[in-house]
Amino acid sequence: MVTVPFQAMLTVDTIPESFIRKFGSPPNISVHGLLAAFLTHGDPEDLVKYDLWKSVWPTRKDFEDSMPCLWPRDLRISNSEYDGADISHPSRAIFLSPSISGRWNTLRNRKIQQKECEYESHHQNLLAQQEKRLRTAWDSALAVFPDTDWETFSYYWFIVNTRSFYYVMPGNDPPEDRNDALALVPFADYFNHSDIACDADFNGKEYTFRAAKSYERGEEIFMCYGAHPNDFLFAEYGFFLEENEWEVLYLDDIVFRILSPSDRDELRLQQYYGEYRRNYQMTSAGVCYRTEIVACMKYMTRKDWRNYVLGISTKGVNAAKSLSIIQGWIRAYMKEADKTLAALNLKQESSQGSDEDRGKLEMLLRRWRQIRVLCDEAFKAVSC
């Protein structure tokens, strides 16, 4: 569909070296931060070639409307270290979903509320992770350009966040942090996202995008930004899909409530404790195998459980007991959805919600209704 030459791309390899050197050697700033800093402080002569492309970018107001990170504080309470909201206050409802906020309305006062992030969770605690990336980049930019304007820098930071592509020069190792493997690709960033996989490839000379199906004239052509669940799309791109092949909710916080320290050690030993991208998942088709394994742990002897996970014996496995535990976990998520939906409805009806907030509340309501439906479907799926 589209081929974009390397020279037109905005990458660490196309930014003038003199600019990058300002940040030290090696540069003391993330690639994401560097691209945002270049767009903020780069030489106008170097940036002029991007003017036509930039003129159709979203405005900062667009980001303020859609990106939870830029929402008013009461709508974006989270476990971010930069939040500082007093969540013990009785009227403090948490409106963002747990995968984004890392917080729950119905699990309040539980120890897990301050969840120890003991493993990398690519799809949980999203706002805290995003805010940390942004603030760290901001600090790095300020160290070199003390007069940096927050509104401008954060605008370009979100431009990079929502419009960049995976970028590693062929032959080079991918960077340690996947957030550093990115570049801006003019024109290709006009594609909206769909959950249908597509073919995108950078060969060192050009970035090529191929359609995964035939399109009719006038039909919108989509790209797939990745196998992202709706909470990830919401937090990172400011939208989510009605139907999403990759939709998933995480039961980690709920499951952890009933795990003793020795249970956790055992799970770690058997490699069923969290882990990158895998965690304890719930989809409309039910719960993942890892969640089922943890459920068994709650009623089996340690010896039987070990033999079961090692594939030696199924002694002690009781389908009815497992089902009841799993149903309890799904019910806990339903309760969270019901409580948050009630709080959102109340906020929407009350005068607290300004016109500015109305669209954001609508978005949150839509997301929580989706979550409630997914819980119902998962409950049905595990019960039949």
Ligand SMILES: C[S@@+](CC[C@H](N)C(=O)[O-])C[C@H]1O[C@@H](n2cnc3c(N)ncnc32)[C@H](O)[C@@H]1O
């Ligand atoms: C790379 S841009 C895609 C093109 C975009 N319409 C533009 O030129 O600004 C990513 C942004 O487009 C919007 N977007 C992408 N896919 C979408 C979709 N399926 N539904 C709604 N908005 C979408 C979101 O605002 C997202 O942050």
